Amino acid sequence: MGITEFLATYITAFIQQTWHITIFLGMMMESMIFPIPSEAIMPFAGFLVAMKHFSLRSVIVVSTAWSIIGSLLSYVIWYYGGKPFIRKFWKYFLLDEEELESTEHFFKKKWHITILISRFIPVVRHLISLPAWMGKMNLVLSKKNATLIQFVFKDWL
Numbered sequence: 001m002g003i004t005e006f007l008a009t010y011i012t013a014f015i016q017q018t019w020h021i022t023i024f025l026g027m028m029m030e031s032m033i034f035p036i037p038s039e040a041i042m043p044f045a046g047f048l049v050a051m052k053h054f055s056l057r058s059v060i061v062v063s064t065a066w067s068i069i070g071s072l073l074s075y076v077i078w079y080y081g082g083k084p085f086i087r088k089f090w091k092y093f094l095l096d097e098e099e100l101e102s103t104e105h106f107f108k109k110k111w112h113i114t115i116l117i118s119r120f121i122p123v124v125r126h127l128i129s130l131p132a133w134m135g136k137m138n139l140v141l142s143k144k145n146a147t148l149i150q151f152v153f154k155d156w157l
Helices: 003-018 021-031 042-050 056-093 097-118 129-135 139-156
Strands: none
Touching: 003 021, 003 042, 021 056, 042 056, 056 097
16 A cells, blocks of 8 residues: 555545534635645545535535634634734744734735635735734635635635
8 A cells, every 4th residue: 555545545535524624624724824825634534525424515615714714713713812922032923013014004005815815825825814913804704715725715716
């Protein structure tokens, strides 16, 4: 048994045994900072849907909802603790005060398009909730865009 077959067999079995818990935890963590891409979770969930172990509707609802919840958690964490955290550890992020202020000013003006476009970029989409708090973005509008993108590009395709 090769590594690909091994991984496919055991990951699929693990997701099947843990039901939707693996999907919602994975999708929530993917929307936060954790390096777990949806591309590592959703194909296995899709396979289990094809094998009639999961329903397509339940996988879409669970993955979309928990992806949005992960983004919201990330947003809330950074909204209330982000600026003091960055100011304390700015040198580890390779930032200075001027760059932080410049980024904050940019997000206050153009957060709509920046967040929308960033949700399409593979690595950036995991991190976009972090600076979004700077622009005090309209959370409802942003989550509507993120939900639509999640559904169309992660679940449907």
